[in-house]
Amino acid sequence: MFNRGIYAALLAAAVLMTQTGCWSSNEIEDLSLYAGLAIDKGMVPSVEKGMKEKGGAYDKKNLVTITTQVIPTKTGGSKGQQGGQQGQSGQTASNQYYNTSETGDSVIQIIRQFAIRRDRPFIGHHLKVIIVSHDILKSIGMEKLMDFVLRDNDIRPSCLVLLSEGKAKDTLDISQVPGDIPAFHLKGMIRNRYRTNKVLPKVTLTNLDGLINSKRSFVLQNVITEKGQIQFSGAGIIKGSDGKWIGNLNQEDVEAISWIKGNSRSGTLKYYANSSEPVIYEIKSVKSVITAKADGEDVSFHVRIESDGRMAENWKSGADPSKIAFQEEAKLRFEEDLRRKLDHLMNRLQKEYKAEVVGFGDKLKIQHPKLWKKMKHRWDEIFADVPVTFEIKLNISDFGSSLQ
């Protein structure tokens, strides 16, 4: 009697358990991935206005506009109609992805808001790129904007962060190469670092986290758009104390930063011979050593840059790059060019923006930790008066495969 009771109870329990189903199982084709995220200042699109009039609104302040780039689109109908190829070739570029925007004041609420507008929920596992516009960073600090992103479990910390000059959503809407998805395009462009030093090393969310936490100023790569084309151009400075954007550095400044940090993989220096004939130096390797000298409370930095490179292009008529004399002369002119760039950078950092973004603070921390501890809270202001000297040594070690 007792036995039967037990068995019945257990059977009931077992049946109960089957009613719950599989809890987190979502078939992959029922999901939408968003590969790019753009954060702009709040501007309400007309669709939303219309919906609001019909009562489709919730309590929010229109602080930010989030644009997500969703891939892939539904191909509607079975694959049999496509013949051999699956999906890709039979569609135009505009079908590969679509962008959708929402406005609100909390990033996660906005993203979840998409769930009441689309038939598939968004998952962020494959987010590749986050683009923030200068506009919104003028008023809201980076830490607040990125808070949800850093907290989320879906979004991988390997996602890249970029700044945009105009509207961030425009960077997600490029027609540069048909069939190309802008988010992937942007991510791929970062890889071009090995060809030029006008691109900063990538900043992932992990790096961003560390930078925000340390309350130091830093730079992020800038993206500009024009008529559907994008370009990496310069960098935006984020001030450490409040995480807001305070200004831009141009392409040459970014080059100078790479030179100082010594992490360029490639790049060029140029001088004009006879005022209009460019002669180009291509970097093969760069090494830079920053020494921090502390004399009591007086800090100064000495940067020693050594570089090995080649004569890449010569427009000067009558000059022979294979001759040592010409190389020596060119070397001096290249050094001038570099010094000019470095001075320009220092000027902007120390006088104009009063922010230290290159990494001098790190060097001070390593070499004079006690001093750093005292100074780190006001480092940006102190840096504005710190003298920085440069020592440049270039070496032209070859001239390519053509003699003249």
Added chain:
Amino acid sequence: MVTHIFLQHVLGLIPMWSTILSYFPKGTVFFGAFMTLVIPLLLMRVIRLLRNFIRGSGRSLSGKGQAGFKEPQGGQGEGHAAVQHFYGNFDDDLNALKSAIGGNSDVHFREFVVAGANLRAVLVYVEGMQTEDQINKHVMKTLMKDSADEFKEALKATKPYVKNGLGAFIKKRILPVSVIFDVHNATELKQAILRGYTALMVEGMTEAILVDTPNNKTRTISEPISETLLRGPRLGFTEVLTENTAMLRQHGRNESLEIKKFEVGTRAKKSLALVYMRDIVNADLLAEVEKRLQTVDMDFIIESGYIEQLIEDDELSPFQQTQNTERPDRVLSAIMEGRIAILLDGTPFALIVPVTFSMLLQSPEDYYERWLPGTLLRCLRFFAAFLALTAPALYISFISFHPGLIPTELVISIINARQGVPFPSLIEVLILEISIEILREAGIRLPQPIGPAMGIVGGLIIGDAAVNAGIVSPFLVIVVSVTAISSFSIPMYSAGITLRILRFVGMIFASVLGILGTVLFLLLVCSHLVKLKSFGVPYLTPVTPFRFNGWKDLFLRAPMRLMYQRPDLMKPRDSTRKRRS
């Protein structure tokens, strides 16, 4: 004052109390705890019931089994029926015999007279099993003609024969036959004749003599179909026990190779042989095997599979605990390691005990090739086995639960490919897997001419058609075919079946809890393997218990010069296999 402080303390504790109480688990938690306890209890009870039920029939652990397992004397065995003795009188015995088995049309009685002694004699045989030549030349001719003189002399010399005299005389002096057995009672005589022996009864003999052994029809020795190798001897066992033991002796020439014969089966008897190396094998192991064989109590053992299932440690385990093979080279190498082989008359499949997990994935070819290809092929096989076990489960977990773990481009192609597929991934996988299992079963029984065509039909057309119809996604077809091919790479067929079964269990786990389900499934399988023993040897040796000696032969196959010791796990008496050069 004191009460004041006391009250303060007590009142101060109240908020603490409420926080403590808030942490006190709610009712649902207790229910969950109850479930945690009760379901394993229930499962254990069920398993114990099952085991007792299984063990209760077909196997008798008491000494009753003695009846079914006995060393033969002269090739016969006792039966359950009561033993009938000879009357002692030729006519009576003959008549009794005729009434017992004369009804069979293929039993013949050839009566004749022994020359010289004028004694009546009769040859009884079953048609088809006698060697005509032997009987005619060596028995009948000798008795009817050649030994006339001997008989006459014997007659003169001795009195009418004392008991046992005539039989011994005939055996020792008269019959030029090498294989002769005695039969002492009528029951044995009947059984022997029906078995195919030719019996000779002479007037005045107290016993009957069997003068001819059954002439079995056998097939030629050829490579076994189920275990082909590219390189290696193309020998396989046949259904005749004597031929098999002869083959072993021929190829494993060693005086310590010992073959012990037994009889199993109560109603229809079969000979069974234990083969081992007397000076290598562990005595306890031998005793254990014999003990288990003693408990085999069935009336007819057709195939060694019956024996395997009756002597194994754990019937409820999906893993086999004895190895079966048709190849004598496998048997011989196993014996050299200290294992024991069991051969059964009537089947070419020999059993090897004890077995460990690594043996299921090893192939003799590993040893015949050099160590580098041997090692790499073995690693490949292990990987294939792992794939065969977990690939569908991994597919299900990634597609349904963790799309974030797949590379992005792959995700996009999968999403595109899976548009329009109506089923969740579990159902999809089940559909394809079950179809492949059905195809496999059908393929075994297909007649030769249709075989390859069906392969094409099954593989290409069904797979392709399913994809085009939108039932499954092409990615899944790849996964399932890779799984199927991997499972074919396992050298032992029985191990392949195990993996197939487990694969389905893995799929179900994965469909409930994703990658966690797969991990739990793997842990469950590993826990089971870890507890499994085959005749006292832990199944997972030499992975664990960690015997470095055995690792030379597990994932790698170390160069021949290094393999100079027998595996520790067998605890052999003589552990040196080869002298180090």
Added chain:
Amino acid sequence: MFIRKDDKISTSQAAIYLNNSILGAGILAFPRFGVQSVGTPDVWMSLLLSGMIAMMSVLIMVKLSQQFPGRTVFQYAKKIAGSPIGAVIGFIMVMYFMLIAGYELRVFAEVTLFYLLEGTPVWAIVIPFIWVATYLVHGGINSIARLYQIIIPASILILILSFGLSVRLFDINHLRPVLSEGVMPVLSGLKSMMLLFAGCEMTMVLVAHMDDPKQAAKAMVYGTSLPLILYLITIIVVIGGMSADSVMRSTWPTLDLLRSFETAGLLLERFEFPFIVIWMMQLFCNFCSFYYGASLGITQLFGAKLRPVILGITPLLYIIALMPKRINDLFGMGTFIGFTGVGLFLVLPILLSAVYIIRRKGLKQNVQ
């Protein structure tokens, strides 16, 4: 004897068992605790120091256990300190083991739920886990040790591989400056790093089960140094790859490190997946370790039979695992367990040894 009937483990098995008792949920979050308590990137020094201390106390425990061959701490504590105190000590240890088991289980559930299986209720993860663990532990310490032996090569391989792949993010400057603020931070970091070695009290139970107790010292030292090395590699790679600032803001820094890069081109582009799988298995081992320890304790304290106790504990473990309501509670529980652990494996053996030596001397004097 061909078929072994006893439940003993070999030397290498004992070392691996100890390793698995120590290496557990801590590996995910400890860089953050370390950086928080030390303040400088010198966490690895604190770790090294705590490892040394743990090893010394393990040696003390081994010596103590060797005086009572075949007996676990539950049995000889009574002999040394007298029956009532010994029973109390044993009881505390049993409670402690159960707490750790429940804690590990809960951490496992939390991380799995957060990163892998959002939406699944906690009990759906905890209950099957407990069931599989029960199946394993039912086979005795021999089976448990054997499973560990299977898992450990794969664990180490994947851990090393994961960290090897993160070397590309490694920047030695994140670990500098060394000893910028002197030794004080290192010492203050000890209190959080010692918690990592909670679990080495299993030594007092393990030595009784060893085939060859004389090898116990060697085995236990190996068993402690392996987690030490793994922890060291972890902390160096994590801080070097992520910089201390980032570590401080990350709840599970080790996982975040692995999620912050992608190995392009490999099928396993996202390398946190094998890491999580291995971590799950490792946690399972850890849980079984303490589960068995607790069951054994109850058996030996109350004279019950092992198998029914193993089953009977399961609801308790479930309740403990579900007790913390917030993740802060969970971390608090972890800290509490850590401190108890430090008390048990630092203070207890020393006390017991002291009492034992005093008693022995007293006996000797009596005899003379």
